[in-house]
Amino acid sequence: MLAVLRKIVQEVNAAKDLGSALSIIVQRVRAAMQSQVCSVYLLDPDTNRFVLMATEGLNKKSIGRVSMAPNEGLVGLVGTREEPLNLEDAASHPRFRYFAETGEERYASFLGAPIIHHRRVMGVLVVQQKERRQFDEGEEAFLVTMSAQLAGVIAHAEATGTIRGLDRQGRGIQEARFVGIPGSPGVGVGKAVVVLPPADLEVVPDKTVTDIDAELQLFRSALEGVRADMKALSKRLSTQLRKEEQALFDVYLMMLDDAALGNEVTTIIKSGQWAQGALRQVVMEHVQRFELMDDAYLRERAADVRDLGRRLLAYLQQAHQACLIYPENTILVSEELSPAMLGEVPEGRLVGLISVLGSGNSHVAILARAMGVPTVMGAVDLPYSKVDGIDLIVDGYHGEIFTNPSPTLIKQYGDVVEEERQLTQGLDALRSLPCETLDGHRMPLWVNTGLMADVARAQQRGAEGVGLYRTEVPFMVNERFPSEKEQLSIYREQLAAFHPAPVTMRTLDVGGDKALSYFPIKEDNPFLGWRGIRVTLDHPEIFLVQTRAMLKASEGLNNLRIMLPMISGVHEVEESQHLLHRAWCEVRDEGVDIPMPPVGVMVEVPSAVYQARDLARQVDFISVGSNDLTQYLLAVDRNNPRVADLYDYFHPAVLQALQQVVDGAHAEGVPVSICGEMAGDPAAAVLLMGMGFDTLSMNATNLPKVKWLLRQVTLEKARELVQQMRQIDNPQVIHSALHLALRNLGLGRVINPAASVQS
Known part of the structure; x- marks a missing residue:
């Protein structure tokens, strides 16, 4: 069966359009399962009916003419239950429905499998046989596998428009x-x-x-x-x-x-x-x-x-x-x-x-x-x-x-594009104004950078510093490790561009989904493997060259801050600081007179959340990496669209962890910032301010929106919202409740310009 399945899949993938693919499937599946009938019914979204689209064994004149609602017939039952149905005597089932034009009264046994793509039922694949018998487990598994293959083919046909002209109305699915x-x-x-x-x-x-x-x-x-x-x-x-x-x-x-x-x-x-x-x-x-x-x-x-x-x-x-x-x-x-x-x-x-x-x-x-x-x-x-x-x-x-x-959808999204353009123009006026709440609380807004293109954009948007400079970017665009002199030049340019504002440089953070072609890391589970500080502590020569370049680049500017990524315990901080002190001494011995810059850690893994106070005793600042922290707390690969719905930084566990980090750092008198997508979400920024974060760092594009919203609320209101959200145990409900609260304050325009289209 596996060999047969592989051959059918090859043929289906090579089919020039959906009609050809359906014909191949019904012919090959009928032959492979030695059944008398194989048919495909597709769900027409306009009529919400399952329409016979291809068959081998039934009367071909019934294609496009026979259809049934989800509450009708055995096909409707398979579609609504979203699971296979295996019957020895189909006619005796209370949901059996007879269609004279198909001639199906001659067939006793029935096996149907739903065609599902991303939780959406797209149709039903059916085989039938004259003699009364139960299809065995292997045959059922084969049909389920074929229906999964067909789901992808139909979805692709929808996307490219090749499904058009195949349904009864001849309109097909337009988008x-x-x-x-x-x-x-x-x-x-x-x-x-x-x-x-x-x-x-x-x-x-x-x-x-x-x-x-x-x-x-x-x-x-x-x-x-x-x-x-x-x-x-x-x-x-x-x-x-x-x-x-x-x-x-x-x-x-x-x-x-x-x-x-x-x-x-x-x-x-x-x-x-x-x-x-x-x-x-x-x-x-x-x-x-x-x-x-x-x-x-x-x-x-x-x-x-x-x-x-x-x-x-x-x-x-x-x-x-x-x-x-x-x-x-x-x-x-x-x-x-x-x-x-x-x-x-x-x-x-x-x-x-x-x-x-x-x-x-x-x-x-x-x-x-x-x-x-x-x-x-x-x-x-x-x-x-x-x-x-x-x-x-x-x-x-x-x-x-x-x-x-459709023209309607194009118009709706076109309106969003125009609203965004007008909003951006309006927000430009905020560039030189401080991010200060209605009750006088100052919230510094910094940017995440990695390319020189980010610098001009950040300055145009009124950034007050750099909360995360991704030093891996110059490594990724190279074909070898950049030398100390090359790194010094890149870092100096970044530090000088923002001087006298602080620039937080993260030491090399590779591994996971960030690979260097000349330093391959092959692992079965890279996100739980050799990445971040683990790599550079194992290769002190990389760490020392990089930190020496950073230190030398800061001479006469003194706006450097060094941040250590992927810290999972105090021992890693101690090892890193030992190497940092060594690099500092070497640089000073070469005659470069610079003070030791502030050193901080990124809280990205659960162990660091529980040790936040211990870590705070060792460093000058703490920064939360919200992207990775959410990923690790929820055990969801944030780069995997299959589980994208589960990745949510409004999850109660994430919000509790963030509050724990803030409380732990502040208990030791250490400032705490946050970088990542969450900090750049205007609605989330209100909560983060209410939790007590001292600085927010984000991509430059979102900075004006965050600034506008924070200037429209009070710190007291933000704290009140945090308390309200902590009573809710569902991330989707937190989203809705927070957005509703902000809209009720007349502050909905920057939260999500495309929300009206989505709803």
């Missing part, structure tokens, strides 16, 4: 919603420009072209390029390979011949398909044919065909990239965005970013926040390769993407 991870706040409405990963045949979409001659010329150039590469490679390796191995290159050249692959691709291009799509179609057909062969030697040839296809695709992509057109409102989409891709878009045209991989803390997300571009990361379910050229909406507040949005 689809995909959930990722918020990368950078804001809303972008525009057209998708997909940047495909280099030479990955499987993600190349179909695309109709009008200039067929141009595509044929592109393909001929690619053929010539690969032929030349093969000949050069064969010549270079001629002394190292035996004759039979050398013959492989001759086979490659034969396959490239006009009578072989070349001719097939050319034929498809002439039908109106672009060269890349035609190449994918031909190569994948050959690959599947080879992979299904019984002979082991012939199966291996699939790899040769795939390799040849990739080489041709690389040439085609190179030519395509050179003539890529970016519309006025470009939303850049890729499997994994890179800063270089962002740089290719002409200035003023980039309105949104979508990355299938990556997290809210990835380099691209940090850059996007610095640039103020709405971004969604981790959109793993988006069929990104097929959305090129279609209309999209990027909601960076909620981490949501809308494909083929």
Whole structure:
């Protein structure tokens, strides 16, 4: 069954549209399970009825005509119960409903499995048999697995619009919603420009072209390029390979011949398909044919065909990239965005970013926040390769993407974009004003930085200091560890840019989702592994070089603060301070006269929460990393969209932990700040101020909104809200109650500009 399942999945994924995929499934599942009938019913959201969309075994004329409500028939029962139904005698079940046009009275046994995608029932997959018998566990498991596969296919069809025309009304589903991870706040409405990963045949979409001659010329150039590469490679390796191995290159050249692959691709291009799509179609057909062969030697040839296809695709992509057109409102989409891709878009045209991989803390997300571009990361379910050229909406507040949005939705989000623009203009007036509450409480607002692009943005927004400078960013953009001199130059620039305001530099924080290509860390569970201070304490040479560079960079400025990441206990602080003191002594011995800067720790793991007071005795300040602390307290990977709903910094446990840290630090007379997404959420900032945090540090984009809101409330009111929220045991209710309380005070306009669309 596993081998059969793999073959069906391959065929379904290669199907050109939803109709083809459904036909393949009903045919192959019926044959695999040796049943007389296999049918697919899809839930039409307009009518809320399950419509027969494909069948093998029932009367085909009933497709699109037979439908039932969720409270009707066995199909409706499977859909509403959201679990398989296995019956030996379907007709005797009280929910059995007879449809004369299907001829299904002849079939006794019934097995149905719901098709579910992200908790949403999309349809039901059914097999039926004439004789009365119970389907066994293996057959039931097979059908459930197939329905899970079909769920992804349907969701992708919704996104790309290929589902249209398949339902009874011929309208289909006009828009689809995909959930990722918020990368950078804001809303972008525009057209998708997909940047495909280099030479990955499987993600190349179909695309109709009008200039067929141009595509044929592109393909001929690619053929010539690969032929030349093969000949050069064969010549270079001629002394190292035996004759039979050398013959492989001759086979490659034969396959490239006009009578072989070349001719097939050319034929498809002439039908109106672009060269890349035609190449994918031909190569994948050959690959599947080879992979299904019984002979082991012939199966291996699939790899040769795939390799040849990739080489041709690389040439085609190179030519395509050179003539890529970016519309006025470009939303850049890729499997994994890179800063270089962002740089290719002409200035003023980039309105949104979508990355299938990556997290809210990835380099691209940090850059996007610095640039103020709405971004969604981790959109793993988006069929990104097929959305090129279609209309999209990027909601960076909620981490949501809308494909083929309706005119109504475009207008609603367009209004949000305009409101944001007006709000930003209005907030500019606050730049030179202090963040002071109505009853005179001063709340310093600092920024998180990592790139020089952040500096200008932070200063434009009126930042009073840097609460977190991510020193790993210069390490990540390098191809080797930067030298002490190189680091000194980077740190000096940052310190001088904000002087005399304080700049808090976090020592190197890699591991988890932050990798260095030249210092790979391979672990099964990286978030609970070797990361943060654990890495640099194990490599004191990295720590000493970095802190020496920091100390030297602060000469004559004296606005440096050093912060230690991922501290889980007092012993790590003691070890770090020993190394810091050593670096300080070495720098002073070189004649650099600088005082020892304040040293602090980041509270990011539960153990540090419980030791907050002990840690406070060892350091000059404490800073809470709200992103990681929430992740570790709730045991939720914040970069995983599957559990995104569970990651919530308004969770009562998180709020209690934050209060415990503040109380512990203040008991020792040590100031405590907080950095991370929570500090940049205006509503959350009110609570944090009420808890007693001394400083809030956030991305520069959100700083004016936070400042505006805090200037509209009193410290007393903020403390009152903290007490009210502590009585609530549900994070969603805390969200609602807090936002309602602020709206009742007339302060709802900066909390969430896209909230009205969501509701």
